[in-house]
Amino acid sequence: MAWNSYGLDREAQRLVLAAKQRDEKSLNQSYKMRMAVAYGLERFWGEHLRLQGKEQTKSDYWKETWDALVKVMAQAGVTLPNVSVRSDNTKAIQSMSEQLWQLSLQDQRIAMAVLTQLCDCIVWWTQRYKA
């Protein structure tokens, strides 16, 4: 197979429905995700830590989206770091961030383009399922 689809729309629908089931209010994060992409992978990944413990359902939504991106990129042979980190473990945060910064520029750009598209899909599905 020469052309391989990332299957982003399907992934996005799954993420939105899971978030809706957990907490209807967490759906508002979709737009924030789309906006955060522009600032880079590190910020996108880090956002779930800010919400950890305080607003756990929102935190879960961000983390699940990151997990989905990691899975999608793995199909294409791009390995993104995805270490489980607690927000109070500064050392672990530092190590994960460093792994992200160490990605080659080309891999960063590819991941950002795919993440942008994924978030566009997520926003679309959010519009459909928001009460």
Place this chain on the structure above:
Amino acid sequence: MYKRAYGIIETLAPLHVGASAGEETGNLNLIFRDQFTQTGVIPGSSIRGRFRADMRQDEGDSFASRWYGHHVVEGVRDGGTTEALVKFEYASLLWLPVFCPGQPVVWITCPWLLKRYQQIAGISEPLPKPYTAPKTLQGRQVGTNRKILFFNLGFMEIEHEADLSPWIPAGAPNLKSDNLLVVADNDIAMLHDMALYRQSRVKLLDEMKKVDTDKGAFFNVEALPESSVMVFPIALKETGWKPFGDDATQELYFGGLESIGFGRCRVTLAGAYN
């Protein structure tokens, strides 16, 4: 016998040829497409209309009527129409630029579209296979002998290497021989949709920078992106057709939405056209 010629169009701005108005009745401002590849086209009548209008402006109505056929006159037998001396067919896409994350823009085409160009321009080169790219195309090396190209909706494996520069027409100076890729006939429709210039726009009130909600505020536009390359055949019954004077190249406007910056193209003629 007809003299065979052809034209190469390189878009210098987004190009929208389709029905432009009436979103409220279900039209989404879609461009005309080829029925097999689902890629954008310019109908022959639109090309003819532009050439005719420009000639009428420069050289007068009777001159234009001679080359492009006389229009219908009421009361005259058979409408008084005449056969045009120059005939145009639709322009099909030859190379379409697509965004590739992490690398320069890549121009794509498919065997179906290349075959049409091959016939029009009389190229003897055999058709390249799907998933062919030049050796110099940037991509990610996977394993020992495989190369992958990323797009924002998926990725593609390059299966063959070949020099594609014989497929670059004169009249497309922006095309880089390193950044070409032939995809399969089945993929081109989806990649074409991914590559189109798309925007949601609004109509504002005349006196105020406020959305005009009475007149259907939002509308979507779809256009071929700039630097797309198209080809169209021309048949001539007589020699002496010089639409651009002594030049082979001229800038022309095609399609609608000129007022919002669409339609500027560079047209280059080739073959026995004058």
